[in-house]
């Protein structure tokens with residue numbers, strides 16, 4: 001299926017077709033606004049550090065140009081060779097053109113065998129949950145990972161984030177460890193999960 005322009009309609013869909021495609025520069029404002037609109041509990045679960053106009057920090061500023069440049073396919077090709085960090089960002093867009101879901105792979109390093117090592121993040125706006133969007137984003141992301149020769153994907157998830165853990169397990173991620181994640185000065189126990197791409 002063509003990742004660039006694929007429409008999903010799920011059984012439980014509210015009758016609103018949602019389009020999943022690679023992120024474009026024009027999506028950036030809506031993406032940040034969607035993140036800002038999330039309740040605090042969601043931000044505890046998902047705080048990549050480079051989303052939301054309310055969360056601007058040194059890290060946010062550092063990663064913004066990489067996120068922007070990664071949204072141009074031709075520049076991304078170049079970044080894959082030159083930059084230690086590259087994003088593969090996907091968005092889910094509703095009929096009004098607003099971002100209602102976001103998922104990304106962040107390529108962190110190249111392994112000795114030439115394979116790419118990446119981390120993953122995913123979020124669906126609250127009113128669009130439970131209709132299969134998270135799963136669809138995940139499937140498209142894994143498709144993209146195979147295309148870009150990513151071999152390993154790691155993620156961390158708070159131990160009480162039951163929905164996300166179920167989503168990850170459903171797509172073949174396995175628990176490989178535990179770490180502490182800090183949010184607003186408090187530590188939260190998190191699971192480290194891993195998927196070897198292509199081993200399904």
Ligand SMILES: CC(C)(COP(=O)(O)OP(=O)(O)OC[C@H]1O[C@@H](n2cnc3c(N)ncnc32)[C@H](O)[C@@H]1OP(=O)(O)O)[C@@H](O)C(=O)NCCC(=O)NCCS
Nearest residue numbers: 045046123124129130131132133134135157163164166167
């Ligand atoms: C996790 C998240 C992305 C799931 O998105 P979604 O669009 O609701 O997911 P889907 O409807 O595609 O459901 C996919 C799977 O997630 C799990 N899931 C979704 N809703 C669930 C619920 N209420 N209870 C338990 N599991 C649930 C299930 O495994 C489900 O698959 P199944 O229905 O076949 O069992 C969404 O809840 C979210 O954005 N949460 C806040 C941000 C976050 O936690 N991100 C992950 C950070 S590590």
